Amino acid sequence: MNSRIAFLFSTLVIFLISASIYEIDYQALLQFKSMIMNEEVLSSCNTSFHFCDWSGVLCGKQNKRVTALNNNFQGTIPHELGHLSRLCFLQFGYNKFNGVIPTNLSGCSNLEELELYANKLVRSIPKEISLGMSKRTEPAGTGNRLRPKSRTEPARRFYRFRFCRLTSGIPPVLKNITSMEQFSATRNPLGGSIPNTLGNWKILSEFYSGACNLSGTIAHSIFNLSLLTNFSLPVNQLTGSLPSAIGEMLPHLEFLQLRDDMKFIDTLKNCSRIKVLHLINCNFQGVLPTTIGNLSDQLSILSLDGNDIYIYGNLPSSIGNLVGLIGFSLTENQFTGKIPSTIGNLQKLQEAYLYNNQFSGPIPDAIGNLSLLTGLWLNSNKLEGHIPSILGNCHHLLELHLDDNKLSGKIPTPLLQLTSLTIILNLSQNNMSGSLPVEVGELKLLTSLDLSDNNLSGNIPSSIGGCTSLLLLFLKGNTFQGMVPTSLSSMKGVSTLDLLHNNLSGQIPRFSEQLTLLEYVNLSFNDFEGEVPVIGVFANARKFSVLGNSRLCGGLAQLGLPKCKETEKHQKRFPLFVILIPVASTLFTILCFAFVLSKKRKSHPSQSSGDERFMKVSYAQHLKATNGFSQANLIGDGGFGSVYKGVLDDHDGGIVAVKVLHLQNRGAHRSFIAECELHSSASNSRLSLLQRINILLDVASALDYLHNHCLPTLVHYDLKPSIILLDDDMVAHVGDFGLARFLGANSNKNSTSGIRGTIGYTPPEYGVGSEMTSSGDVYSFGILLLEVMTGKRPTDSIFNEGLSLHKFACMALPNHVTDVIDDDLLNFLQEDAIATKHTIANAKKMEECLASIIKLGVSCSVDSPPQRMNIENVVHELQHILNIL
Structure with missing residues (x-):
């Protein structure tokens, strides 16, 4: 008891x-x-x-x-x-x-x-x-x-x-x-010194205290932390030097950021594992020692940027010993002399930043050996001579900056045949001469071309209209002559056109009326004649300049130009044909999908009631806003309807997209109902990592079939989460093929006439009139993958001021992936780890898997189509990740 x-x-x-x-x-x-x-x-x-x-x-x-x-x-x-x-x-x-x-x-x-x-x-x-x-x-x-x-x-x-x-x-x-x-205490105004007692942290692997206003010497006990891999102390006021045996003391060191004396480079020769060396904003003074070439061949990143006291003298030829370099940066110093030809030994180099120095002499031909190079910055130096044609061997080059030098001669044709150039080709502020080669039209994916302030002459070739992806075109400060080619009207996405200070003549081209995205055009100090248009970009005096053209007339009253004579207006103006197209009775349903983009509505969307959010717009207002549903305002055309750009004068000039449904086509009514539903508010919280990867694999396999096993190739053109359907067995199916197109011998007829698809998932090249390709679907898949893994849509409010879902994910690679993973998914993983008592090896494997998936989404969603992964490789990668799990 x-x-x-x-x-x-x-x-x-x-x-x-x-x-x-x-x-x-x-x-x-x-x-x-x-x-x-x-x-x-x-x-x-x-x-x-x-x-x-x-x-x-x-x-x-x-x-x-x-x-x-x-x-x-x-x-x-x-x-x-x-x-x-x-x-x-x-x-x-x-x-x-x-x-x-x-x-x-x-x-x-x-x-x-x-x-x-x-x-x-x-x-x-x-x-x-x-x-x-x-x-x-x-x-x-x-x-x-x-x-x-x-x-x-x-x-x-x-x-x-x-x-x-x-x-x-x-x-x-x-x-x-x-x-x-x-x-990690980076960017705190801590002050003080590094305590010597921190040497007690025997298992410390990462230490970050950059920009902390620290002073004194680096505590010697820190160099006894043999497990240290990442050591970052830039932008402080530290003094002293590193121990000569640092390589033996920190045998696992891979990442080093310091602000120290130049001599310390000699102490790093035994750091056989070091991969990243950042020496940014340091107090270096003097020449770069030749011992820089004694660093580990495992070194992948070397940065010597923006020193307070400049590094000067020649760049040692021993730099060619660092064969592991992927990124190399020497910007904003005072390096002089020639760029050593040994730079051609850096076969793994992808990005080279040498701008804002005093390099002179020719560009070494050896740079043409860097076949993996994606970006080359040689601007703001004193380089001279010809641009080597061998640069045409750099078939991965995305951007090339040679501006602000003393380069001369003709633009080499092989350079203009680099179809990989998608970001920028900048040859401005040099002494280039001769005509602009017709091969310039082969740069179909280039977004910015700057040939300003050279001695280029002759006519602007009509082939330049082939640069259909251009957003920025600068040809000012040359001696181009003749008329502006009408083929420029093919550049549907161009926003800035600068032809200042040339010898161009003829009338101001009317193609500017078709370039609806044109925000600024400068035609000043040429020899244009005739009437200045008053529509398109020429309807706003702040958006164009025509100064120094003495034979112009008309235009906006603010210009103060003389009125055009009636004979001139009728004789010199191109004939206009007005075609009246009756609107069929079957096109009676008009749906306004985009609302007035005024700052008031954009900044307070959550405060609007249902009645306030939807405007009441009459048919007459739609008709006026779209200029009678004119072809010039057509921005998209699908199986069930057409979308027009409109400007509502009665609503503060708000820009809207107006969709006209083709109700005579079977299924148009159902399409209308479907498009009225909101994006599903359900989160990914019910899906585990394994389920998400399986869904992504299903979608990728479907695209692989469309792209590589379907004859002819079929492009979906509107891939997004809302058209992915899950059956009872959680197998994903791709639906909604309303915009899909076959590619084949007549694939050039499938060029986009405007932005179609869904904002956020549509690849950027479609927005400037590029042809449909399977890589466009890959871009959409990459965004879809990142949304599935991060829980964030590409149109979320946090993505502004240059930040996108792609950049958000990219910045987290490779060591901070968990910072961007969907919280619900992290909770799944944490609960599973606690429940199953995962080993450290399994935990590391899980982190690597997450990083691999995010890297996959980033690789698929890069802006440049040639740089995106093939969907077949995406399938293999996802299957490999599943096998690891």
């Missing part, structure tokens, strides 16, 4: 202790909720649910204790979080927290990852944070989602404070956290 009572009593004690522990977590979370300001992310944080089901809260599978917090918060960090003793991961990066870091976070004795970067936190890193964290071992039943440990292995610490406003230096007391594996 006594033993039974004892058993019941002990059970009750265990229950009460457990309940007490849970209550501590619960109360801490309630206090946390009361002190942060983002109500949307706290909508699930109420007593109707167990706190383990709250948004942003993750608990252990067995003990139901809080192990991780991750969400979009603002306000101050409450000190009650220190009561969460089982908390393993505190991930508050990229939030809006202000105030100080709570000192009693030391109560979180199981804390492994502390991520507070990119907030508005102030004052210091609390020294108390190291208390209670120095000897903790991993308890049973818990684990890091990507770094599981045994019961006795010390928890490895990852502390990230970068991009905050912390001061008062790096606390020496942090030495007690001997399990520190990564420490």
Whole structure:
């Protein structure tokens, strides 16, 4: 009887202790909720649910204790979080927290990852944070989602404070956290010196404290951290030198960023694993030592940019020994002399930045040996002589910058036959002469061509109209003559046309009326004659210039030109033919898909009610806005309707897209209903990583069939998530072939007449009239893949000011992929890791898989079509990733 009572009593004690522990977590979370300001992310944080089901809260599978917090918060960090003793991961990066870091976070004795970067936190890193964290071992039943440990292995610490406003230096007391594996405090005004006590971090592999206002010497104990791979301390005020035996002391060093004395280069010869050497904004002075060629042949990135005290003298020929270089940058220094021909030995080189120096002499022919080169920047030097024709061997070259030099001679024809050039060809501010070769028309994918301020002469060849992807065309400051070729009307996407200071004549070409994206045209100081147009770009005096053409007349009143004589207007104007096209009664349904793009509506979309968001526009207003549904305003034409650009004068000149449905075509009505539905609001939260990869593999396999096994090749032309259908077995099917086209002998007839498809998923080349290709589908697939993995649409509001979904993902490669992965997916992976007790090897494999998938999406969605992956290779890569998993 006594033993039974004892058993019941002990059970009750265990229950009460457990309940007490849970209550501590619960109360801490309630206090946390009361002190942060983002109500949307706290909508699930109420007593109707167990706190383990709250948004942003993750608990252990067995003990139901809080192990991780991750969400979009603002306000101050409450000190009650220190009561969460089982908390393993505190991930508050990229939030809006202000105030100080709570000192009693030391109560979180199981804390492994502390991520507070990119907030508005102030004052210091609390020294108390190291208390209670120095000897903790991993308890049973818990684990890091990507770094599981045994019961006795010390928890490895990852502390990230970068991009905050912390001061008062790096606390020496942090030495007690001997399990520190990564420490990052970049771009905090910490000040002070690097404590010598940090040498206690024996397993430290990554240390980042660039731009922290640190001074003094680098603590010698740091060089005893033999596991260090990444060491970054640029833009500080550090002095002294590196130990001569650094190669032996840090045998695993791969990434180095410093601001130090030039002599330290001699000490790096034994760093056999070093891959990245960033020496940006340093205090270097003098010449670059020839020992630069003694660095490891594993070195892939070498940057010596923008030094406060310039590096001068010749570039040593020993640079040719660094055969592993992929990226090489020497910008904004005072290098002189010739570029050594040994640069041709760098067979792996992809990007070379040598601009803003004093290099002279010819461009070495050896550069033509760099077959993998994608970008070459030699601008703003004193280079002279001819442009070597052998540059035509660089078949991967995307951009070439040779401007602001003393180059002369004719433009070599092989250079203009580099169809890989898609970004820019800049030969401006040189002494180039002769005519512009007709081969210029072969640059069909080039977006910017600048030949300004040379001595080019003759007529502008009509073949230039073949540059259908051009956005920017600069031909100013030459002696071109004759009429502007009408073939320029083929450049549907051109936004800037500069013909200033030439000898061009004839009337101002009327093709400008067809170039609807033209934002600025400069025709000044030529010999144009006749009437200045008043439509298109010429309807706004701020968007064009015709100064210095004495024989012009008419135009806008602001120009102050004489009126044109009636005889001139009728004799010299090209004949106009007006064709009246009756609108059939079957085209009676007009749907306005795009709304007025006024700043007011764009900046306050969430405040608009349903009635306010949809304008009431009459048929007469549509007719006027589209200029009678004119062919000039047609921007897309599909099986069920046509889309026109329109300007609504009665609505602040707002630009709209008007769709006219062809109701005589079967299925048009259903298409109308389908297009009225909103994009599914359901998230990817129900899909595991394996399911997502299988879906992507299904879609890629479908495209592979269309592109490589269907005769003739079929291009889908409108791939996006909303047309991917899942059956009961979770097999993905590609639907909606309304815009699909066969490619074959007459593929040139499939050139786009305007932007079709769906914004965000349509490749950029389609927007400027390029032909349909299978690589366009690959681009759309790449964006779809990135959306599936990041949970972000390409049209999300965060993607502005130059940031796109592609760049967002690209910037995370290769070491920060988890920063962009969909939170729901990360939660899946974390729960799975805790439940199955994954090994460290499995965790590393998972990280590599995520990086491989993101890299795949980035490779598919590059702007340049030739650089995108073949869909057949995409299928193989996805299958390989599945096999690893």
